[in-house]
Amino acid sequence: MTQRTAYPIAVLVEAVRQQCAGRLAQELVGPYEGVAVRSIGALSHAKPDEVAFLANPKFIHEVKDCQAGVIVLRKEDKEAIYGDETPRAMVITPNPYAWFAFALQVVEKLQNQFASGIHPHASVAVTAKVDPTARVDAGAVIEDHAVVGARAWIGANSVVGVGSVIGDDTRLHPNVTVDHHCTIGARCVLQSGCVIGGDGFGFAPFEGEWVKIPQIGSVRIEDDVEIGANTAVDRGALDDTVIGKGSKVDNLIQIAHNCRLGEHCVMAGAASMAGSTTLGDHVTVGGAANINGHIKIPSGATIGPATTVISYPDDTKLMMGFFPAMPNREFERSAVMIKHLPEMRKRLRALEAALAKLEDNQKEK
Known part of the structure; x- marks a missing residue:
């Protein structure tokens, strides 16, 4: 060393x-x-x-x-x-x-101060603009009309797509893909394997088939954001997917098309957001949480680990819901009870109705 x-x-x-x-x-x-x-x-x-x-x-x-x-x-x-x-x-x-x-x-x-320059085995388009203080490592590809800012570092085998912008002092670790016409702010860190601006999951049903909807929006990542390894941030269908300044996104996370994260949000590993969901500022999302699409989560809210959020009630600051692990035999017994809950609910309501009828008869006497 x-x-x-x-x-x-x-x-x-x-x-x-x-x-x-x-x-x-x-x-x-x-x-x-x-x-x-x-x-x-x-x-x-x-x-x-x-x-x-x-x-x-x-x-x-x-x-x-x-x-x-x-x-x-x-x-x-x-x-x-x-x-x-x-x-x-x-x-x-x-x-x-x-x-x-x-x-x-x-x-x-x-x-870790680095020497600037473009490695001879990197591929930089003639129309791209790479700041003289930036570094581009071997195997990296900077496509047409892309812009790489001052003191930015583009790691080995990373790709900066057509028309994309990489801000000052931003670091792309090896094997990062920033697809076409995306914008990455200043002082951001993108860990290896993450994909920014891949197509969102958009398909229209037609006669038993799924017709692809071209995703013509983009991704805009503001200043001081960190994106973890193997995380996917999909481009918007029409509008942009946005990650607000100062937000930190862990490894193995899915952020779908048209989602918007506010400023200084934190998402722990393996969480996922379906399309067109909005997080306010300073929202914390626990690991492996799943957030439904087309909902708004208010600023300052917390979503617990392994929690599935289908909707978000007004004025709620903490959402938590998961089934803790337990010994196998106890879990099997609990699972059987849960399976019979609908039937038990019907029986309980019938008993309540019968009890109410008995009480009414007693009053009449």
Whole structure:
């Protein structure tokens, strides 16, 4: 493994401030002069040239023995451990976990700076526009009238289709397909195997057959979006499929034609959305959830894992519905009970009607 470069902790703290645009308060305290770090490490085994962070107070007992050059923690945790003293280099912040995320982004950016240029085995159309600071790896294909922005990185064997736009600082990992006339914003990450802008599932029934409906919309992905490996985002039938800025979409997810995700939504692995469904802003979708088409889910809502959403009631913030695993014999018994629920419902209603009739007869007497 290549030796990572060490950076003064003050440089890293300043870079974190810039990375988060000053939104996260932080203060570097203690004897930090001369402290340089290469990466981020865990409390239990961080090295002197690493930064460790305390996000969960239940691990507070590990801090004093931690060998990290710098500890990131909350003010109250620092006071609980060291009181008014500052015997070591520390970063005080109200959200150590967020600090860790921003810091790791900075470290990876510093350690993985790449050389720009187009590999001789890449195929770039004469009418395409590739920024001189961008990188295009071997086997990649940039088709006619496509645009690749500044410092973008197009991985090996990836395809940028006709007229598509890749924003500044966006990374396409190897084997990504962005089909024709799609738009990817700035600072996005598309993991290997994902397909952006494939045809939506549109077919019209006719005389026992299915007639294909050409999908003439597109896909628009806004800034700071991440799309996981082997995820499919289908192009719209007429209008565009849209993923709002800051949203994070995990691996193996299906987002069908004409869907719209709001800003800063999160979808966990293997979830799926049928066509023309809209998520508001800050919606969380659990793994393996299934969302029906043509429904609207309000901003701030949460859909639990393995939950099937057929419709969405007004003013509901959490939808959860699944059958937890249980021992096989218990499950078989439960399944038999569920199978007989319609019959039991009829019998219950009949009993209720009979009881009501008896009560009426008693009143008449």
